[in-house]
Amino acid sequence: MIQILIQPNPFALFVIFQVAIYSGAVYENKTSLKGLPMLKIDPIKISKIKGFLDEAEAGRLYDLALEASRSAPCLEIGSYCGKSSVYLGCACRENGAIFFSVDHHTGSEEQQPGQEYFDPELLDKETGKIDTFRLFRKTIEDFDLQDTVVPIIGRSDIIGRAWKTPLGLVFVDGSHAYESVLKDYQVWADHVRSGGYLVFHDIFPNPADGGQAPYLVYQQAVASGLFDAAPLFKSLGVLKKK
Numbered sequence: 378m379i380q381i382l383i384q385p386n387p388f389a390l391f392v393i394f395q396v397a398i399y400s401g402a403v404y405e406n407k408t409s410l411k412g413l414p415m416l417k418i419d420p421i422k423i424s425k426i427k428g429f430l431d432e433a434e435a436g437r438l439y440d441l442a443l444e445a446s447r448s449a450p451c452l453e454i455g456s457y458c459g460k461s462s463v464y465l466g467c468a469c470r471e472n473g474a475i476f477f478s479v480d481h482h483t484g485s486e487e488q489q490p491g492q493e494y495f496d497p498e499l500l501d502k503e504t505g506k507i508d509t510f511r512l513f514r515k516t517i518e519d520f521d522l523q524d525t526v527v528p529i530i531g532r533s534d535i536i537g538r539a540w541k542t543p544l545g546l547v548f549v550d551g552s553h554a555y556e557s558v559l560k561d562y563q564v565w566a567d568h569v570r571s572g573g574y575l576v577f578h579d580i581f582p583n584p585a586d587g588g589q590a591p592y593l594v595y596q597q598a599v600a601s602g603l604f605d606a607a608p609l610f611k612s613l614g615v616l617k618k619k
């Protein structure tokens with residue numbers, strides 16, 4: 378009897394381990410290149426969120442937000458279904474900081490019915506309009522980020538004009554139409570605190586790789602002299618405010 382109690386049952390341990398993995402309790406514990414703790418995240422769970430974010434870029438955003446949110450809240454323009462919000466929000470949560478996620482949640486130009494990135498799952502059948510907020514809210518709840526990620530529903534340029542709080546990081550990933558990216562830059566760049574980051578997504582110096590609007594605005598930001606530009610990280614343009 379005593380032997381049974383003190384000897385671990387290998388099958389029971391195997392079952393416990395499998396349950397732990399299945400329930401999401403055991404994740405890889407990595408350290409990033411900069412020595413910062415990497416996000417512990419269930420890769421299967423995050424892969425199910427709709428979105429257009431490369432895994433390496435997500436890791437870079439996490440590292441930047443982990444540094445930036447030590448001194449100020451962070452914000453993104455373009456929530457969509459919350460994929461980037463999970464990475465950025467988890468980093469902010471490490472520092473007890475708030476993460477604001479701005480989107481009108483009616484989809485961008487290319488996500489409308491008949492357009493290239495239209496997704497019928499995002500269509501509200503009652504209104505016949507795109508509604509990404511339902512899935513965004515589900516994502517935030519699934520990752521238990523309700524006390525960190527604050528959704529702000531509306532046009533980023535309107536919200537930005539009323540904004541007063543200095544930010545540690547602003548991630549620009551809203552509408553990719555030139556006028557929209559330009560407005561986002563013009564309205565939000567001032568809200569980045571000194572030492573904070575202005576980060577653009579989908580920067581493609583080669584037109585064959587993607588649309589040029591974010592790249593053109595990114596170049597204006599670099600030319601402004603207000604920022605130090607890091608080398609491009611895949612399609613992330615990272616600018617540090619002087």
Ligand code: MG
Binds near residue numbers: 429
């Ligand atoms: Mg993007």
